[in-house]
Amino acid sequence: MKNILIIGATGQIGSELTMKLRSIYGNDHVVAGYIAGAEPKGELAESGPSAICDVTDAPAISEVVKKYGIDTIYNLAALLSVVAERKPMLAWKIGIDGLWNVLEVARENNCAVFTPSSIGSFGPETPRDHTPQDTIQRPRTIYGVSKVTTELLSDYYHNKYGVDTRSVRFPGLISNVTPPGGGTTDYAVDIYYSAVRGEQFTCPIAAGTYMDMMYMPDALNGAVQLMEANPDRLIHRNGFNIASMSFDPNGIYQMIKKYVPDFKMVYDVDPLKQSIADSWPNSLDDVCARQEWDWNPTYDLESMTRDMLEKLALRLK
Ligand code: SER
Secondary structure, eight states, rough: OOEEEETTTSSSHHHHHHHHHHHHHHHGGGEEEOTTTEEEOHHHHSSSEEEEEEOOOOOHHHOOOOOOOOOEEEOOOOOOOHHEEEEEEEEHHHIIHHHHHHHHHHHTTTEEEOOOOGGOOOTTTSSSSOOOSSOOOOOOHHHHHHHHHHHHHHHHHHHOOOEEEOOEEEOEEEEESSSSOSSSSSSSHHHHHHHTOOOOHHHHHHHOOOOOEEEEEHHHHHHHHHHHHHGOOOOOOEEEEOOOOOOOHHHHHHHHHSSTTOOOOOEOOOOEEEHHTSEEEEEEEOOHHHHHHHHOOOOOOOHHOOOHHHHHHHHHH
16 A cells, blocks of 8 residues: 655645545545645545645655655645746745755655656747657746756656656646646636636737646546556656647637637736747647556546536536
């Protein structure tokens, strides 16, 4: 039986991944790691153990790992791209100094480690369409710089010390549970809240800007499936391109309008977000993930839209 620590368990991914892992491995086997001020609440707090676990505090991580006999760490602590541009040193401290801490604890305690990379690990020189698994990675954002470093450092720990590191390059993640904070792709979440509230949506990203996106259930399945994958089949490790849909603001708007005919959207382009979006690919080629660990997402834009509108309507009622 696995004993899992999630660092960043109350964040956008962590809040849902913790519950999913508890349903698979048992509530007592999944520790929700959080920082002061972001304590778990409700079901997340009540369904299993939790512990203060700041990624910048190596002794604290080590203590939690030893106390709970942890063998797998999902390291989800990060600043998203827009916030990171405003606080580059903090982004590095959390993303890279934090990762060193996690990897060292993992090496000492023989833990497997999952740390997300991102479509943000690519830059303007990267082939934009069907971006290959192995290609140019020269990002212009500190978020991207830290994600490329994450991939390299994670591979380094695998090659040098045999630490079982694995990761995926997540696209923009869309969910109806915990909202993202400070990402370039956040508009694709916010738009559903406006639609369900009956408000006009002001889009910060220009029409014609395509980015890969994914519905959270597929993203969670991907993370778990990769960590369960037979290592003998893995040619790559950090990190795999994964993809399920790519659209521009007009594409998601038109899809929502199909179900909410009165919905209105206007544009007020945010220069920072737009410049970040312009430096990222339009769509990734995920053939290696499909071949090496059977990645196979289930949601497309239409099925995600139906589910988002239905779930948010119930929640925001
Ligand atoms: N969703 C992230 C962001 O927009 C990209 O991985 O920053």
